[in-house]
Amino acid sequence: MSSALLALAGTFALILVAELPDKTMVATLVLTTRFRGWPVLAGVSAAFAAQSVIAVTFGSALTLLPESVVSGVVAALFGLGGYLLLREGFAPAEESEQDAARGGGAPVSFLRSATTSFGVLFAAEWGDASQLATAGLAARYGQPFAVGLGAFLAAVTVAALAVFIGRKLRGRLRPRLLQRVAGFVFTGFALFALWQTIG
Numbered sequence: 001m002s003s004a005l006l007a008l009a010g011t012f013a014l015i016l017v018a019e020l021p022d023k024t025m026v027a028t029l030v031l032t033t034r035f036r037g038w039p040v041l042a043g044v045s046a047a048f049a050a051q052s053v054i055a056v057t058f059g060s061a062l063t064l065l066p067e068s069v070v071s072g073v074v075a076a077l078f079g080l081g082g083y084l085l086l087r088e089g090f091a092p093a094e095e096s097e098q099d100a101a102r103g104g105g106a107p108v109s110f111l112r113s114a115t116t117s118f119g120v121l122f123a124a125e126w127g128d129a130s131q132l133a134t135a136g137l138a139a140r141y142g143q144p145f146a147v148g149l150g151a152f153l154a155a156v157t158v159a160a161l162a163v164f165i166g167r168k169l170r171g172r173l174r175p176r177l178l179q180r181v182a183g184f185v186f187t188g189f190a191l192f193a194l195w196q197t198i199g
Contacts, residue, residue, distance in 0.1 A: 007141035011134065011150030017185065018081070018130045019158040023088070027124050028117075028162035035113035037163045041156075042110075043117025048155035051125040052134060056148040059138025068197055070139050075193035077136040081129035082186030089180035121159075129186065130155065136189070 019025060024044075031040045062070050108116075125131050134151040138144050 003141065004143045004146040007137065007143035007146040008150040010141075011137050011147045012154045014133055014137070014185065015130050015151045015154035016157060017181065018133060019155055020161075022128065022130065022158075024121055024124050024128065024130075024155070025158055025162050027120055028159050031113075031117050031120060032163050035108055035117065036110075039108075039110045039113030040117045041159060041163045043114035043119075044121045044159045045156050046114070047118045047121035047125065048152055048159065050122060051128075051131055052148045052152040052155070055131045055134035055151065056138045056144045059135035059147070060144045062135070062139035063142055071193050071197035074136040074139050075190045075197060077132045077139075078186050078190035078193060081132040081136075082183045082190055084129045084132075084183075086180060086183035086187070089176050089183055129183075133186065133189075136193075140193075 028040065028044055031044070062073055065073070130151065134147060137151075138147045141147055
């Protein structure tokens with residue numbers, strides 16, 4: 001039971017740090033400027049649930065392989081995640097976020113808003129650092145349910161912050177700094193997994 005709790009807490013903390021500065025948070029902010037908050041939150045939560053299941057399934061399949069192979073794959077997943085985060089964290093600032101200033105128009109139905117939000121976030125999460133981390137953590141801990149739940153709760157927490165606090169959150173946080181920190185954390189996990197593979 002304690003290992004499941006450790007897996008849940010560890011996954012939640014790592015995915016939370018990875019998702020805060022991520023493009024999925026920016027996408028949620030943009031969606032919130034165009035649609036009402038509740039349908040956006042419902043749609044992105046469903047997308048995160050689906051992606052968590054996919055990532056955990058992949059990570060669980062890795063546990064069927066020999067331990068040295070699993071450690072190598074986990075190192076590669078975390079290394080790729082770290083690279084993606086550091087690349088975004090050190091990239092020049094993009095001005096595409098100005099899109100979020102758009103708004104207005106006729107109210108859109110709950111179903112349409114939720115479906116659009118689901119589609120945007122489901123597509124954005126493919127190959128994302130947090131998806132790679134979830135797969136790696138599922139392989140490492142061998143606790144697919146706890147890891148999946150931790151990843152889902154972390155992603156929904158970030159989505160809720162984006163929906164309810166909106167642009168004020170971006171003004172107070174430094175997304176690029178968080179991306180860099182998360183990138184270095186992921187790189188540390190990759191090096192540790194690589195050391196276990198070699199050792």
